Amino acid sequence: MTDEHLDRLVRDADPYRPEIIERLGGADQHLLEEIMSTPKLDSPARPLRRTLVRRLAGAMAAAAAVAGIIATSSLWQTQPDDVYAGPTGLPSAGARVGAISGWELDLKAAQGHPRLLIDEPGWKPDHVYGFAEESGSINFQNGGRGLQMNWYPDEQYQSYYDDRLHVSEPEATTVANRPASVFTYSKNDMAAMLKPQDGTFVELRTQGDWTRATFDEILAHVIKVDAESFLKALPPEIVTPGDVRTEAAKLLADMPAPPGFDVAVLDNAGANDPYQFGAAVAGRVACDWIAEWVRADKAGDKEAVKQAAAALRSSHQWKVLHDMNGQGDYPEVLWELADKVAGGDVPAWYKEGLGC
Amino acid sequence: MSSEDRFRRVYAGNFEALLAYASRRVEQPDDAADVVAETFLVAWRRSADLPPDDEIRLWLYGVARRVLANHHRGGMRRERLGERLRQRLTPAPTRDPGSEVPQRLAVRAALSRLNETDREVLLLTIWEDLQPWEVAEVIGVSPAAVRTRLSRARARLRQLVGHDRDAPGHVLDVLAVPVPEEGR
Numbered sequence: 001m002t003d004e005h006l007d008r009l010v011r012d013a014d015p016y017r018p019e020i021i022e023r024l025g026g027a028d029q030h031l032l033e034e035i036m037s038t039p040k041l042d043s044p045a046r047p048l049r050r051t052l053v054r055r056l057a058g059a060m061a062a063a064a065a066v067a068g069i070i071a072t073s074s075l076w077q078t079q080p081d082d083v084y085a086g087p088t089g090l091p092s093a094g095a096r097v098g099a100i101s102g103w104e105l106d107l108k109a110a111q112g113h114p115r116l117l118i119d120e121p122g123w124k125p126d127h128v129y130g131f132a133e134e135s136g137s138i139n140f141q142n143g144g145r146g147l148q149m150n151w152y153p154d155e156q157y158q159s160y161y162d163d164r165l166h167v168s169e170p171e172a173t174t175v176a177n178r179p180a181s182v183f184t185y186s187k188n189d190m191a192a193m194l195k196p197q198d199g200t201f202v203e204l205r206t207q208g209d210w211t212r213a214t215f216d217e218i219l220a221h222v223i224k225v226d227a228e229s230f231l232k233a234l235p236p237e238i239v240t241p242g243d244v245r246t247e248a249a250k251l252l253a254d255m256p257a258p259p260g261f262d263v264a265v266l267d268n269a270g271a272n273d274p275y276q277f278g279a280a281v282a283g284r285v286a287c288d289w290i291a292e293w294v295r296a297d298k299a300g301d302k303e304a305v306k307q308a309a310a311a312l313r314s315s316h317q318w319k320v321l322h323d324m325n326g327q328g329d330y331p332e333v334l335w336e337l338a339d340k341v342a343g344g345d346v347p348a349w350y351k352e353g354l355g356c
Numbered sequence: 357m358s359s360e361d362r363f364r365r366v367y368a369g370n371f372e373a374l375l376a377y378a379s380r381r382v383e384q385p386d387d388a389a390d391v392v393a394e395t396f397l398v399a400w401r402r403s404a405d406l407p408p409d410d411e412i413r414l415w416l417y418g419v420a421r422r423v424l425a426n427h428h429r430g431g432m433r434r435e436r437l438g439e440r441l442r443q444r445l446t447p448a449p450t451r452d453p454g455s456e457v458p459q460r461l462a463v464r465a466a467l468s469r470l471n472e473t474d475r476e477v478l479l480l481t482i483w484e485d486l487q488p489w490e491v492a493e494v495i496g497v498s499p500a501a502v503r504t505r506l507s508r509a510r511a512r513l514r515q516l517v518g519h520d521r522d523a524p525g526h527v528l529d530v531l532a533v534p535v536p537e538e539g540r
Contacts, residue, residue: 001514009517011483013463020445027377027441031393032367034437036360036398041429351367 029352037328072113076169098312103231105242110227112201114151116176116196117233120221123147125234146207147218156195160203161193173216175204176224182215190215219308239277241267251320258288279330279355286315286334287356290341314337367396370413373484374420380483381424384447391427393438395420417484421476421494441504448463466516474509477502512536 021028093270113136117125122142137150152160161181164170164189170181170193179192191205204222212279223231231240239247248266265284289311296304315321315338321331337350350356357365361484371392378391397418401407407415467475473495482489495502 001518004521006483006510008469009459010513013460013467014380014483015460015464016370016379018376020375020379021372024441027444028371029436030390030440031389031396032371033436034363035393035397036363038397038400040435143537212487214364235457251512335421 006118022146026352026355028212033329038283039191045176069136073280092300103242106231106240107227109241110230111198113227113230114149114197114200114225115225116222117225118142118218118221119148119223119231120205121220123218129327136298139223144209145214148205149202150205151200153203154199154201156315157193157196157201160201164191167191168301171207173219175219176222178218182219184212185210192219230353235273239274248281252285253276255282255285255315255318258285258292258308258311261285261288278324282315282318282320282324283354283356284313286338287351287354289348290350290356293341294346309342312342357408360402362406363400366399366403366406366409366412366416373413374416375421377417377484378424380479382427386442387427389438389442389445391420391423392441394423394427397437398423411493414486414490417480417494418496441449455488460524463517466513469516470509470512473497473510474505477505478513481506 117123118140123140124142126139126141129346137148139146139148160276161170164181166182168184170183173180173182174190175192175194178197180192181192183191183193188210189206190210191203192215194202194204204219233242244266245263248263252263292313293305293308296302298306315335321334325331333353337347337353340347341350347353366439369475374392375388378388378442379385382388382391395416400418406412467479470478476495477491479489480486484495488506489499491502491506492499497505
């Protein structure tokens with residue numbers, strides 16, 4: 001066999017498939033923003049936040065982790081008036097989300113969650129992700145200790161379990177009345193994997209200052225609750241599906257609506273903290289105005305170009321961006337792009353930059 | 357150009373190469389996300405003094421190589437970035453285990469039996485399409501040593517593939533069905 005033949009065999013055995021790039025769905029750009037949101041070595045260390053965020057909202061994840069709680073909405077209040085009637089008059093929420101809305105929508109979403117809580121004072125869920133996904137995560141924090149609960153579709157249980165067997169021998173235990181296995185990564189780092197129930201299985205993993213004794217103690221306080229209790233335990237600032245229309249209306253109040261803009265596009269935004277939700281709303285509006293500018297420019301519609309440019313420039317006055325600006329870079333990216341487009345330059349990366 | 361702007365450009369220009377590099381060297385496809393994330397995180401933290409453009413990819417490969425070594429020792433960082441990328445790279449659990457061509461599996465199995473550095477020299481040459489001097493930069497040896505190792509790797513692989521091609525049945529050291537690895 002010649003070198004050439006041999007090399008060809010090796011080349012053919014290349015496991016990398018270039019088409020994966022087409023399927024990343026912006027995950028590469030998301031990672032870039034995540035990385036750039038972390039401190040450099042010459043900056044003061046600050047806690048990193050896990051990636052429980054949506055798209056470019058990750059740009060400010062680290063900052064949001066230390067930004068504290070800002071109560072902007074009440075999860076357990078039914079929102080009777082969730083119709084957005086913005087500058088252009090948009091379709092009602094009811095027309096899009098069917099017969100349920102508000103609290104009922106949240107309850108329905110929560111039914112799909114494992115709904116585990118820690119029944120001990122001091123433990124507070126600080127990050128939630130997954131209302132719109134079949135898997136998700138919630139992190140509970142108490143001082144220097146964090147307990148992250150990740151859930152996955154139950155058909156993945158065995159493969160995860162088999163994988164954890166490489167971590168350590170499993171030790172049988174019971175968590176929230178479910179049989180579970182404890183895996184030990186190190187003396188301060190453990191995980192408990194619960195047997196599947198109701199279509200999902202949950203893995204709890206320590207983060208921070210733990211011992212096996214403190215882990216066992218907390219496992220005994222993990223309880224399964226009903227959807228209502230689960231929702232009430234969420235931090236109030238999380239924008240859940242039932243809040244989307246109301247919260248979106250607030251943010252959209254000072255944004256010019258792009259032609260044909262439909263607030264329903266925000267309905268699948270899932271659960272977000274205020275920064276992430278702000279990015280979802282402001283990003284959507286900016287994306288649509290940029291698309292409108294491009295369309296109008298191509299069509300030679302000078303008046304529409306002018307209108308789109310003015311709308312984009314107005315982003316400097318959008319309140320939500322100023323509210324977000326102390327926590328991350330999304331507003332800066334949006335303003336930079338808006339100004340460029342308004343000035344006649346449409347950067348090729350604008351969709352990735354904004355998460356359009 | 358600010359170091360932030362340059363980092364964005366470096367990232368955009370090298371993401372796919374690094375994803376490919378990592379994907380080729382992990383057992384679980386989604387583990388590549390960790391390697392890529394960690395590698396670019398290192399680059400970000402040093403973005404003020406990255407090597408010049410014409411050296412950056414080789415430098416990134418070198419970083420990725422160390423990240424991988426750490427990964428294989430189970431020492432990846434706990435605070436992991438790239439969860440979304442990880443999800444995108446996670447294979448469908450129902451994937452048909454028979455979809456891989458047996459010959460490819462046999463070649464990969466043979467590759468896994470090479471000396472680690474020899475294998476890396478061979479793979480950087482064939483999969484990453486690097487010249488010997490470039491391989492030398494990545495793994496930190498002389499170009500002459502690269503040529504020696506390349507020659508040795510080919511000879512050994514030729515021997516192994518020759519044997520394995522006649523050997524029917526299950527191929528060791530190759531997972532036919534990728535499964536998700538630990539969740540962070």
